[in-house]
Amino acid sequence: MKKNAMKRSLSVLMISFMAMTPFQQTAHGKTNLDINADAAILVEADTGKIVYKEHEDQLLGIASMTKMMTEYLVLEAIQEGKIKWDETYKVSDKVYQLANAPGLSNVPLRADEKYTVRELYDAMVIKSGNGAAIALSEVVAGSEGEFVKRMNAKAKELGFENYQFVNSSGLSNYDMLGMFPKGTDVNDENMVSAEDMATLAYYLIHDFPEVLETSGLSSKVFRPGTDEELVMKNTNGLLKEKAYYYKGADGLKTGTTPFAGSTFTGTAERDGVRYISVILDAKDEYGQPSSAERFTQTTELLDYGFNEFETVKYSLNDIEKKKEHTLNVPDGKEQEVVIKIDKPLSIRVNKEDLDKIETSLNLDENKLNKDGSLQAPIEKGEKIGELRIENPNKEEYILDEKRQSYKVDVIAAESVDKASWLVRSARSIQEFIGNLF
Structure with a gap:
Protein backbone atom coordinates (compact mmCIF):
# COMPACT_ATOMS: atom_id res chain seq x y z
CA MET A 1 0.00 0.00 0.00
CA PRO A 22 -8.52 33.31 19.02
CA PHE A 23 -7.42 33.50 22.64
CA GLN A 24 -7.33 37.26 22.61
CA GLN A 25 -11.09 37.23 22.03
CA THR A 26 -11.62 34.71 24.79
CA ALA A 27 -9.50 36.75 27.17
CA HIS A 28 -11.00 40.12 26.34
CA GLY A 29 -14.15 39.35 24.44
CA LYS A 30 -16.83 38.91 27.12
CA THR A 31 -18.26 42.41 26.76
CA ASN A 32 -20.83 42.03 29.54
CA LEU A 33 -18.12 41.57 32.17
CA ASP A 34 -18.18 44.74 34.24
CA ILE A 35 -14.64 44.88 35.61
CA ASN A 36 -13.76 48.33 36.92
CA ALA A 37 -10.26 47.92 38.34
CA ASP A 38 -6.70 48.86 37.50
CA ALA A 39 -5.98 45.24 36.58
CA ALA A 40 -7.70 41.85 36.59
CA ILE A 41 -7.02 38.28 35.58
CA LEU A 42 -8.78 34.90 35.66
CA VAL A 43 -6.75 31.70 35.41
CA GLU A 44 -7.47 27.98 35.32
CA ALA A 45 -5.88 26.73 38.53
CA ASP A 46 -5.13 23.29 37.10
CA THR A 47 -3.38 24.37 33.89
CA GLY A 48 -2.42 28.00 34.49
CA LYS A 49 -4.26 29.02 31.31
CA ILE A 50 -5.35 32.65 31.22
CA VAL A 51 -9.08 32.92 30.60
CA TYR A 52 -9.54 36.68 31.03
CA LYS A 53 -7.13 39.55 31.51
CA GLU A 54 -6.98 43.33 31.76
CA HIS A 55 -3.70 45.20 32.24
CA GLU A 56 -2.35 41.98 33.75
CA ASP A 57 1.34 42.94 33.48
CA GLN A 58 1.18 46.37 35.15
CA LEU A 59 3.17 46.83 38.36
CA LEU A 60 0.60 47.83 40.99
CA GLY A 61 0.15 47.90 44.74
CA ILE A 62 -0.99 44.68 46.41
CA ALA A 63 -1.25 45.67 50.10
CA SER A 64 -1.88 42.64 52.37
CA MET A 65 -1.91 40.19 49.47
CA THR A 66 1.84 40.44 50.15
CA LYS A 67 1.16 37.97 52.95
CA MET A 68 0.64 35.24 50.34
CA MET A 69 4.39 35.28 49.70
CA THR A 70 5.01 35.21 53.45
CA GLU A 71 2.68 32.21 53.66
CA TYR A 72 4.61 30.47 50.89
CA LEU A 73 7.98 30.94 52.60
CA VAL A 74 6.61 29.85 55.98
CA LEU A 75 5.05 26.70 54.53
CA GLU A 76 8.23 25.98 52.59
CA ALA A 77 10.34 26.33 55.75
CA ILE A 78 8.02 23.91 57.57
CA GLN A 79 8.14 21.44 54.69
CA GLU A 80 11.94 21.56 54.72
CA GLY A 81 12.05 21.02 58.50
CA LYS A 82 13.63 24.41 59.21
CA ILE A 83 10.80 25.47 61.53
CA LYS A 84 7.91 23.63 63.20
CA TRP A 85 4.28 24.48 63.82
CA ASP A 86 4.63 24.09 67.57
CA GLU A 87 7.87 26.02 67.97
CA THR A 88 7.48 29.25 69.91
CA TYR A 89 8.43 32.83 69.13
CA LYS A 90 9.10 35.50 71.73
CA VAL A 91 7.61 38.83 70.65
CA SER A 92 10.23 41.42 69.74
CA ASP A 93 9.81 45.11 70.49
CA LYS A 94 9.22 45.87 66.79
CA VAL A 95 6.50 43.24 66.51
CA TYR A 96 4.89 44.37 69.77
CA GLN A 97 4.62 47.97 68.60
CA LEU A 98 3.30 47.15 65.14
CA ALA A 99 0.93 44.42 66.39
CA ASN A 100 -0.72 46.95 68.69
CA ALA A 101 -0.54 50.06 66.53
CA PRO A 102 -3.94 51.80 66.16
CA GLY A 103 -5.53 51.64 62.72
CA LEU A 104 -3.61 48.59 61.49
CA SER A 105 -5.17 45.18 60.91
CA ASN A 106 -3.92 42.99 63.73
CA VAL A 107 -4.32 40.33 66.34
CA PRO A 108 -2.76 42.04 69.39
CA LEU A 109 0.42 40.37 70.63
CA ARG A 110 1.83 40.91 74.11
CA ALA A 111 5.32 42.11 74.84
CA ASP A 112 7.76 39.29 75.59
CA GLU A 113 4.96 36.71 75.27
CA LYS A 114 5.57 33.48 73.37
CA TYR A 115 3.33 32.35 70.52
CA THR A 116 3.51 29.25 68.38
CA VAL A 117 4.17 29.41 64.65
CA ARG A 118 0.65 27.97 64.14
CA GLU A 119 -0.94 30.76 66.17
CA LEU A 120 0.93 33.43 64.25
CA TYR A 121 0.16 31.79 60.91
CA ASP A 122 -3.57 31.61 61.64
CA ALA A 123 -3.58 35.24 62.76
CA MET A 124 -1.84 36.28 59.54
CA VAL A 125 -3.95 34.22 57.12
CA ILE A 126 -7.39 34.65 58.70
CA LYS A 127 -7.28 38.09 60.38
CA SER A 128 -4.52 39.53 58.17
CA GLY A 129 -2.49 40.29 61.27
CA ASN A 130 0.44 42.51 60.30
CA GLY A 131 2.34 41.94 63.52
CA ALA A 132 1.95 38.19 63.09
CA ALA A 133 3.36 38.38 59.55
CA ILE A 134 6.40 40.31 60.73
CA ALA A 135 6.87 37.86 63.60
CA LEU A 136 6.89 34.96 61.15
CA SER A 137 9.44 36.74 58.98
CA GLU A 138 11.72 36.88 62.02
CA VAL A 139 11.10 33.19 62.76
CA VAL A 140 12.02 32.15 59.21
CA ALA A 141 14.88 34.52 58.42
CA GLY A 142 16.02 36.12 61.67
CA SER A 143 14.99 39.61 60.57
CA GLU A 144 12.40 41.13 58.30
CA GLY A 145 15.11 42.70 56.17
CA GLU A 146 16.61 39.29 55.42
CA PHE A 147 13.14 37.87 54.85
CA VAL A 148 12.42 40.52 52.20
CA LYS A 149 15.50 39.38 50.30
CA ARG A 150 14.10 35.85 50.31
CA MET A 151 10.71 37.11 49.13
CA ASN A 152 12.22 38.74 46.07
CA ALA A 153 14.48 35.76 45.39
CA LYS A 154 11.48 33.42 45.54
CA ALA A 155 9.53 35.67 43.18
CA LYS A 156 12.35 35.43 40.67
CA GLU A 157 12.55 31.66 41.13
CA LEU A 158 8.82 31.28 40.49
CA GLY A 159 9.06 33.24 37.25
CA PHE A 160 7.63 36.62 38.25
CA GLU A 161 8.32 39.44 35.79
CA ASN A 162 6.86 42.51 37.51
CA TYR A 163 7.33 42.61 41.28
CA GLN A 164 8.79 44.45 44.27
CA PHE A 165 8.53 43.14 47.82
CA VAL A 166 9.63 45.56 50.54
CA ASN A 167 8.14 44.03 53.71
CA SER A 168 6.42 40.86 54.89
CA SER A 169 3.01 42.27 55.80
CA GLY A 170 1.89 44.48 52.92
CA LEU A 171 1.83 47.65 54.97
CA SER A 172 3.10 50.81 53.35
CA ASN A 173 6.61 51.32 54.70
CA TYR A 174 5.65 54.79 55.95
CA ASP A 175 3.03 53.16 58.24
CA MET A 176 5.63 51.00 59.99
CA LEU A 177 6.48 53.57 62.67
CA GLY A 178 9.96 54.00 61.25
CA MET A 179 10.71 50.27 61.61
CA PHE A 180 10.56 49.34 57.94
CA PRO A 181 12.95 46.56 56.86
CA LYS A 182 16.63 47.25 56.42
CA GLY A 183 17.54 47.74 52.78
CA THR A 184 14.22 49.39 51.89
CA ASP A 185 13.05 53.02 51.86
CA VAL A 186 10.31 54.71 53.87
CA ASN A 187 8.39 55.45 50.68
CA ASP A 188 8.66 51.92 49.23
CA GLU A 189 5.54 49.86 48.52
CA ASN A 190 4.87 46.20 47.81
CA MET A 191 3.99 46.02 44.11
CA VAL A 192 3.21 43.02 41.88
CA SER A 193 1.33 42.60 38.60
CA ALA A 194 -2.00 40.77 38.48
CA GLU A 195 -0.45 37.99 36.39
CA ASP A 196 2.37 37.47 38.88
CA MET A 197 -0.10 37.43 41.78
CA ALA A 198 -2.00 34.71 39.92
CA THR A 199 1.30 32.88 39.51
CA LEU A 200 1.93 33.12 43.25
CA ALA A 201 -1.57 31.80 43.95
CA TYR A 202 -0.99 28.97 41.48
CA TYR A 203 2.20 27.81 43.23
CA LEU A 204 0.78 28.37 46.70
CA ILE A 205 -2.20 26.11 45.94
CA HIS A 206 -0.21 23.47 44.05
CA ASP A 207 2.82 23.30 46.34
CA PHE A 208 0.94 23.71 49.62
CA PRO A 209 -2.75 22.83 49.13
CA GLU A 210 -3.19 22.87 52.90
CA VAL A 211 -3.15 26.67 52.69
CA LEU A 212 -6.82 26.48 51.64
CA GLU A 213 -7.77 24.74 54.89
CA THR A 214 -6.88 27.94 56.73
CA SER A 215 -7.73 30.60 54.15
CA GLY A 216 -11.17 28.99 53.74
CA LEU A 217 -12.13 29.48 57.40
CA SER A 218 -14.70 32.24 57.93
CA SER A 219 -13.46 32.66 61.49
CA LYS A 220 -11.37 31.04 64.19
CA VAL A 221 -10.81 31.70 67.88
CA PHE A 222 -7.30 32.89 68.80
CA ARG A 223 -5.99 31.38 72.03
CA PRO A 224 -9.33 30.00 73.23
CA GLY A 225 -9.79 29.70 77.00
CA THR A 226 -7.19 32.39 77.78
CA ASP A 227 -7.52 36.09 78.54
CA GLU A 228 -6.21 36.70 75.00
CA GLU A 229 -9.15 34.88 73.44
CA LEU A 230 -10.27 36.66 70.29
CA VAL A 231 -12.60 35.71 67.43
CA MET A 232 -10.60 36.27 64.24
CA LYS A 233 -12.96 37.07 61.37
CA ASN A 234 -11.71 36.42 57.85
CA THR A 235 -11.57 39.47 55.58
CA ASN A 236 -12.59 37.36 52.54
CA GLY A 237 -16.19 38.36 51.75
CA LEU A 238 -16.81 35.32 49.51
CA LEU A 239 -16.63 32.74 52.30
CA LYS A 240 -19.58 31.09 54.03
CA GLU A 241 -21.57 33.37 56.34
CA LYS A 242 -20.10 36.41 54.59
CA ALA A 243 -21.93 39.18 52.75
CA TYR A 244 -20.77 38.10 49.28
CA TYR A 245 -20.80 34.34 49.81
CA TYR A 246 -19.74 32.44 46.69
CA LYS A 247 -20.19 28.69 46.46
CA GLY A 248 -16.84 26.92 46.42
CA ALA A 249 -14.75 29.90 47.53
CA ASP A 250 -11.94 29.01 49.94
CA GLY A 251 -9.26 31.67 49.56
CA LEU A 252 -7.01 33.44 49.26
CA LYS A 253 -6.24 36.99 50.46
CA THR A 254 -7.56 40.54 50.54
CA GLY A 255 -5.53 43.73 50.68
CA THR A 256 -6.33 47.37 51.42
CA THR A 257 -4.12 50.44 51.71
CA PRO A 258 -4.49 54.01 50.42
CA PHE A 259 -1.72 53.25 47.91
CA ALA A 260 -3.02 49.90 46.62
CA GLY A 261 -6.74 50.53 46.97
CA SER A 262 -8.98 47.47 47.42
CA THR A 263 -7.37 44.29 46.11
CA PHE A 264 -8.23 40.62 46.22
CA THR A 265 -6.80 37.29 45.09
CA GLY A 266 -9.65 34.81 45.11
CA THR A 267 -10.10 31.14 44.30
CA ALA A 268 -13.05 28.79 44.14
CA GLU A 269 -13.62 25.17 43.18
CA ARG A 270 -16.78 23.58 41.79
CA ASP A 271 -17.17 20.01 40.55
CA GLY A 272 -13.41 19.49 40.49
CA VAL A 273 -12.72 22.70 38.54
CA ARG A 274 -10.81 25.52 40.23
CA TYR A 275 -10.18 29.09 39.10
CA ILE A 276 -7.85 31.77 40.43
CA SER A 277 -8.81 35.44 40.12
CA VAL A 278 -6.98 38.67 40.90
CA ILE A 279 -8.50 42.15 41.16
CA LEU A 280 -6.17 45.11 41.75
CA ASP A 281 -7.65 48.40 42.95
CA ALA A 282 -11.34 47.71 42.41
CA LYS A 283 -13.43 50.87 41.96
CA ASP A 284 -17.10 51.77 42.28
CA GLU A 285 -19.22 53.62 39.73
CA TYR A 286 -17.70 56.91 40.87
CA GLY A 287 -14.14 55.70 40.35
CA GLN A 288 -13.42 55.36 44.06
CA PRO A 289 -11.68 52.36 45.66
CA SER A 290 -14.33 49.91 46.85
CA SER A 291 -14.01 46.97 49.20
CA ALA A 292 -17.39 45.63 48.05
CA GLU A 293 -16.53 45.91 44.35
CA ARG A 294 -13.47 43.67 44.68
CA PHE A 295 -15.83 40.86 45.73
CA THR A 296 -18.56 41.72 43.22
CA GLN A 297 -16.07 41.84 40.36
CA THR A 298 -14.39 38.64 41.52
CA THR A 299 -17.80 36.97 41.44
CA GLU A 300 -18.22 38.11 37.83
CA LEU A 301 -14.84 36.68 36.88
CA LEU A 302 -15.49 33.36 38.57
CA ASP A 303 -18.99 33.13 37.09
CA TYR A 304 -17.49 33.69 33.66
CA GLY A 305 -15.14 30.75 34.13
CA PHE A 306 -17.68 28.37 35.65
CA ASN A 307 -20.70 29.30 33.51
CA GLU A 308 -19.28 30.12 30.08
CA PHE A 309 -16.87 27.17 29.88
CA GLU A 310 -17.43 23.46 30.26
Missing part, protein backbone atom coordinates in the same frame (compact mmCIF):
# COMPACT_ATOMS: atom_id res chain seq x y z
CA LYS A 2 1.40 3.45 -0.91
CA LYS A 3 2.10 5.81 1.98
CA ASN A 4 -0.43 8.35 0.66
CA ALA A 5 -2.98 5.58 0.37
CA MET A 6 -2.22 4.56 3.95
CA LYS A 7 -2.80 8.12 5.08
CA ARG A 8 -6.12 8.16 3.24
CA SER A 9 -7.09 4.92 4.96
CA LEU A 10 -6.37 6.55 8.32
CA SER A 11 -8.53 9.55 7.51
CA VAL A 12 -11.48 7.73 9.01
CA LEU A 13 -9.65 8.09 12.32
CA MET A 14 -9.57 11.86 12.06
CA ILE A 15 -12.46 14.09 12.91
CA SER A 16 -12.79 17.85 13.35
CA PHE A 17 -14.51 19.50 16.22
CA MET A 18 -14.57 23.14 17.25
CA ALA A 19 -11.25 25.02 17.45
CA MET A 20 -11.22 27.69 20.07
CA THR A 21 -11.71 31.24 18.90
CA THR A 311 -15.17 20.47 30.68
CA VAL A 312 -15.06 18.37 27.51
CA LYS A 313 -13.52 14.88 27.45
CA TYR A 314 -12.19 13.42 24.22
CA SER A 315 -11.50 9.73 23.66
CA LEU A 316 -11.17 7.29 20.76
CA ASN A 317 -14.96 7.08 20.77
CA ASP A 318 -15.03 10.65 19.47
CA ILE A 319 -13.19 9.40 16.39
CA GLU A 320 -15.37 6.36 15.82
CA LYS A 321 -18.09 4.87 17.99
CA LYS A 322 -17.33 1.18 18.42
CA LYS A 323 -16.69 -1.41 21.11
CA GLU A 324 -13.03 -1.88 20.18
CA HIS A 325 -10.72 0.42 18.25
CA THR A 326 -8.25 -1.34 15.97
CA LEU A 327 -5.49 -0.55 13.48
CA ASN A 328 -4.25 -2.81 10.68
CA VAL A 329 -0.91 -4.61 11.12
CA PRO A 330 -0.31 -6.27 7.67
CA ASP A 331 2.90 -8.04 8.71
CA GLY A 332 1.66 -9.31 12.09
CA LYS A 333 0.51 -12.80 13.05
CA GLU A 334 -2.77 -11.06 13.79
CA GLN A 335 -3.41 -8.44 11.15
CA GLU A 336 -4.88 -5.86 13.48
CA VAL A 337 -4.21 -4.54 16.96
CA VAL A 338 -6.61 -3.12 19.53
CA ILE A 339 -5.60 0.37 20.65
CA LYS A 340 -6.68 2.39 23.69
CA ILE A 341 -5.90 5.40 25.89
CA ASP A 342 -5.52 5.28 29.66
CA LYS A 343 -7.93 8.15 30.25
CA PRO A 344 -9.86 10.69 28.15
CA LEU A 345 -8.27 14.00 27.18
CA SER A 346 -10.05 16.65 29.26
CA ILE A 347 -10.07 20.40 28.57
CA ARG A 348 -12.16 23.45 29.45
CA VAL A 349 -13.81 24.94 26.36
CA ASN A 350 -15.96 28.02 25.85
CA LYS A 351 -19.49 26.75 25.24
CA GLU A 352 -19.77 28.96 22.16
CA ASP A 353 -16.78 27.21 20.60
CA LEU A 354 -17.64 23.54 21.10
CA ASP A 355 -17.86 22.77 17.37
CA LYS A 356 -14.49 24.26 16.44
CA ILE A 357 -12.05 21.94 18.21
CA GLU A 358 -9.87 19.92 15.80
CA THR A 359 -9.01 16.45 17.07
CA SER A 360 -6.79 13.87 15.36
CA LEU A 361 -5.01 10.57 15.81
CA ASN A 362 -1.31 10.88 14.97
CA LEU A 363 0.65 7.65 14.57
CA ASP A 364 4.32 7.45 15.52
CA GLU A 365 6.29 7.35 12.25
CA ASN A 366 8.85 5.06 13.88
CA LYS A 367 6.10 2.44 14.24
CA LEU A 368 5.25 2.44 10.51
CA ASN A 369 6.63 0.36 7.65
CA LYS A 370 8.09 2.10 4.61
CA ASP A 371 4.70 1.87 2.90
CA GLY A 372 3.02 3.64 5.82
CA SER A 373 1.40 0.59 7.42
CA LEU A 374 1.68 -0.24 11.12
CA GLN A 375 4.73 -2.38 11.80
CA ALA A 376 4.98 -5.61 13.82
CA PRO A 377 6.10 -6.72 16.34
CA ILE A 378 4.09 -4.66 18.84
CA GLU A 379 4.28 -5.06 22.60
CA LYS A 380 1.27 -4.74 24.88
CA GLY A 381 1.27 -1.21 26.34
CA GLU A 382 3.59 0.10 23.63
CA LYS A 383 2.90 3.67 22.53
CA ILE A 384 1.49 3.69 18.98
CA GLY A 385 0.76 7.38 18.64
CA GLU A 386 -1.17 10.25 20.21
CA LEU A 387 -4.72 11.52 20.33
CA ARG A 388 -4.33 15.28 19.96
CA ILE A 389 -6.42 18.40 20.10
CA GLU A 390 -4.96 20.76 17.54
CA ASN A 391 -5.62 24.40 18.40
CA PRO A 392 -4.37 26.79 15.70
CA ASN A 393 -5.15 29.80 17.89
CA LYS A 394 -2.83 31.24 20.49
CA GLU A 395 -3.37 30.38 24.14
CA GLU A 396 -1.60 32.15 26.98
CA TYR A 397 -0.43 30.77 30.29
CA ILE A 398 0.89 32.43 33.42
CA LEU A 399 4.05 30.36 32.95
CA ASP A 400 5.25 29.10 29.57
CA GLU A 401 6.42 25.78 30.98
CA LYS A 402 2.83 25.12 32.09
CA ARG A 403 1.54 25.41 28.53
CA GLN A 404 -0.72 22.46 27.71
CA SER A 405 0.00 20.21 24.74
CA TYR A 406 -3.50 18.69 24.71
CA LYS A 407 -2.43 15.19 23.81
CA VAL A 408 -2.68 11.71 25.29
CA ASP A 409 -0.76 8.54 24.42
CA VAL A 410 -2.48 5.88 22.32
CA ILE A 411 -1.15 2.44 23.27
CA ALA A 412 -1.52 -1.15 22.10
CA ALA A 413 -3.97 -3.12 24.23
CA GLU A 414 -2.32 -6.42 23.23
CA SER A 415 0.87 -7.80 21.73
CA VAL A 416 1.20 -8.65 18.03
CA ASP A 417 4.13 -10.80 16.91
CA LYS A 418 5.54 -10.49 13.42
CA ALA A 419 4.30 -13.14 11.01
CA SER A 420 6.86 -15.58 9.54
CA TRP A 421 8.37 -14.98 6.12
CA LEU A 422 6.30 -17.88 4.74
CA VAL A 423 3.02 -16.42 6.01
CA ARG A 424 3.85 -12.95 4.74
CA SER A 425 4.77 -14.38 1.31
CA ALA A 426 1.50 -16.31 1.14
CA ARG A 427 -0.42 -13.14 1.98
CA SER A 428 1.40 -11.25 -0.79
CA ILE A 429 0.53 -13.94 -3.33
CA GLN A 430 -3.08 -13.95 -2.18
CA GLU A 431 -3.28 -10.17 -2.45
CA PHE A 432 -1.73 -10.27 -5.95
CA ILE A 433 -4.23 -12.85 -7.18
CA GLY A 434 -7.07 -10.94 -5.59
CA ASN A 435 -6.07 -7.80 -7.44
CA LEU A 436 -6.11 -9.71 -10.78
CA PHE A 437 -9.76 -10.56 -10.34
